[in-house]
Amino acid sequence: MKRHLISAADLTRDDAVLILDTAEEMARVADRPIKKLPTLRGRTVVNLFFEDSTRTRISFEAAAKRLSADVINFSAKGSSVSKGESLKDTALTLEAMGADAVVIRHHSSGAPHRLATSGWIKGSVVNAGDGTHEHPTQALLDAFTMRRHLAGAPDGGSTHHRGPGDGTGRDLAGRKVTIVGDILHSRVARSNVHLLTTLGAEVTLVAPPTLVPIGVERWPCEVSYDLDAVLAASDAVMMLRVQRERMNAAFFPTEREYARRYGLDGHRMARMPEHAIVMHPGPMNRGMEITAEVADSRRCTAVEQVTNGVSIRMATLYLLLGGNEPAIAPTPATPAEARTEETRKP
Amino acid sequence: MDAPDQSAGHASSKSSGQTSSETSPEETPAPARPVLEAPDIARVLTRIAHEIVERAKGAHDVVLLGIPTRGVFLARRLAAKLEEITGRAIPVGSLDITMYRDDLRLGPARTLARTEIPADGIEGRVVVLVDDVLFSGRTIRAALDALNDIGRPRAVQLAVLVDRGHRELPIRADYVGKNLPTSLRETVKVQLTELDGRDSVLLGVRPAPTRGGADQERADAGQ
Numbered sequence: 001m002k003r004h005l006i007s008a009a010d011l012t013r014d015d016a017v018l019i020l021d022t023a024e025e026m027a028r029v030a031d032r033p034i035k036k037l038p039t040l041r042g043r044t045v046v047n048l049f050f051e052d053s054t055r056t057r058i059s060f061e062a063a064a065k066r067l068s069a070d071v072i073n074f075s076a077k078g079s080s081v082s083k084g085e086s087l088k089d090t091a092l093t094l095e096a097m098g099a100d101a102v103v104i105r106h107h108s109s110g111a112p113h114r115l116a117t118s119g120w121i122k123g124s125v126v127n128a129g130d131g132t133h134e135h136p137t138q139a140l141l142d143a144f145t146m147r148r149h150l151a152g153a154p155d156g157g158s159t160h161h162r163g164p165g166d167g168t169g170r171d172l173a174g175r176k177v178t179i180v181g182d183i184l185h186s187r188v189a190r191s192n193v194h195l196l197t198t199l200g201a202e203v204t205l206v207a208p209p210t211l212v213p214i215g216v217e218r219w220p221c222e223v224s225y226d227l228d229a230v231l232a233a234s235d236a237v238m239m240l241r242v243q244r245e246r247m248n249a250a251f252f253p254t255e256r257e258y259a260r261r262y263g264l265d266g267h268r269m270a271r272m273p274e275h276a277i278v279m280h281p282g283p284m285n286r287g288m289e290i291t292a293e294v295a296d297s298r299r300c301t302a303v304e305q306v307t308n309g310v311s312i313r314m315a316t317l318y319l320l321l322g323g324n325e326p327a328i329a330p331t332p333a334t335p336a337e338a339r340t341e342e343t344r345k346p
Numbered sequence: 347m348d349a350p351d352q353s354a355g356h357a358s359s360k361s362s363g364q365t366s367s368e369t370s371p372e373e374t375p376a377p378a379r380p381v382l383e384a385p386d387i388a389r390v391l392t393r394i395a396h397e398i399v400e401r402a403k404g405a406h407d408v409v410l411l412g413i414p415t416r417g418v419f420l421a422r423r424l425a426a427k428l429e430e431i432t433g434r435a436i437p438v439g440s441l442d443i444t445m446y447r448d449d450l451r452l453g454p455a456r457t458l459a460r461t462e463i464p465a466d467g468i469e470g471r472v473v474v475l476v477d478d479v480l481f482s483g484r485t486i487r488a489a490l491d492a493l494n495d496i497g498r499p500r501a502v503q504l505a506v507l508v509d510r511g512h513r514e515l516p517i518r519a520d521y522v523g524k525n526l527p528t529s530l531r532e533t534v535k536v537q538l539t540e541l542d543g544r545d546s547v548l549l550g551v552r553p554a555p556t557r558g559g560a561d562q563e564r565a566d567a568g569q
Contacts, residue, residue, distance in 0.1 A: 018457065025442070033496070034495040036495065037445045318445070318455060319455045322445075323451065323454040324452070
């Protein structure tokens with residue numbers, strides 16, 4: 001593992017499989033009467049959230065607490081940030097309080113990278129979503145969910161969507177994943193394209209042309225504008241939320257038209273292979289990108305993804321903080337080195 | 347049982363537990379001497395199985411929990427022997443102690459192994475922990491902590507294939523395959539067919555004492 005988790009593109013296949021395998025063991029803790037491990041006792045994890053979030057923050061908080069770390073929640077609203085404090089001064093404050101890890105969500109792309117490489121703080125930085133850039137733990141939990149459903153059979157073949165298996169040690173080689181919706185604004189899509197490709201899956205993006213980012217031809221994936229054409233060949237279909245809050249311009253004529261062309265309803269779902277799953281990172285806009293019928297069907301893994309999120313974040317925190325303290329690491333973090341130095345190989 | 351009392355004033359070069367037998371071969375240049383061969387290991391496990399039945403009065407509420415990696419295979423073999431003796435299936439599982447170790451911060455984060463608790467749980471049962479080598483006792487301390495989070499057994503006992511002495515905690519084994527007096531520079535390596543292709547216990551010698559002394563070596567060895 002690297003010292004920070006900034007981008008899903010930084011992870012090698014082995015890193016990613018290690019995180020997924022570790023998460024598989026963490027998931028078992030949830031079945032125990034005492035859902036707590038002493039592993040990160042005495043470590044402090046700061047949740048630094050500059051943007052609204054419920055599930056990601058709660059998920060990180062639950063993960064850190066299950067590992068016995070102390071959690072400090074910092075949200076920009078009602079803090080000194082609203083008085084005009086800079087990211088640097090906030091970071092220095094957290095460093096002075098002895099944060100071992102900072103989980104950061106920020107509306108600006110690149111803020112976690114700045115935090116990790118500036119030398120302001122010595123601890124690990126975990127990107128919990130930055131602007132329209134990346135959301136690596138979401139991609140990891142999506143990959144984890146897919147692996148449980150799609151890589152569970154001993155022969156590597158598909159398993160039925162009702163019986164998630166244990167895919168420990170496996171990647172997603174040959175699995176076909178379709179990501180549908182607002183790719184332009186989606187950090188989830190970006191992280192997923194990187195991670196799923198690293199894990200061997202074939203990714204197809206489906207969106208209205210206005211919601212496909214410039215430069216997508218350089219991404220390691222296919223792009224299609226026709227949802228019906230790709231559904232039949234998909235092992236997993238990931239529906240993205242239409243991010244109204246990021247849409248100052250009009251990207252499609254009407255919501256109704258979007259829902260008809262790019263929304264997933266019962267008829268479309270019926271065209272997917274029997275084993276295929278429907279995923280959604282949440283929060284869902286029912287009636288927009290996904291109908292209630294699909295959202296409530298047993299093929300939809302949205303709730304399971306939330307559960308898996310805690311396991312993935314436990315695994316991430318364990319692998320970043322479970323070993324030597326970053327402060328003990330011999331290399332003093334100069335801005336250029338901090339991101340690539342590997343103080344803790346798996 | 348014959349409690350080991352050969353823990354002389356030596357520091358130790360090799361630790362009990364999970365990683366004890368995972369020392370890479372290049373760390374033992376001198377030819378390692380086999381102290382137990384396959385038939386010996388089979389005999390020793392049969393004896394331990396009989397002792398478990400005797401002490402647990404029929405072993406009707408015994409649960410075997412192996413400590414990864416090799417302890418798990420030993421636990422399964424013991425369970426098979428117990429089944430032969432008692433005619434009943436004995437629940438067997440595994441208990442990963444990685445997240446309960448006291449030396450986590452001395453090295454990089456470790457890869458986790460599987461914890462598999464039998465379906466009926468351990469509540470009110472006699473849990474027999476099974477490990478390959480008993481050394482400092484720290485692995486067992488971690489295992490006791492891990493057990494505490496899983497349930498409340500009626501009793502906890504410990505079975506090990508080899509006890510090499512040099513305890514650092516007040517811990518002893520209830521069932522010992524072989525007491526093996528060792529020195530600081532010696533290494534004990536357990537090989538099992540399931541993992542290594544053959545059954546044996548090898549006694550080797552570490553090359554030269556490393557710079558960091560015993561603590562350093564302990565970190566190298568995994569505990």
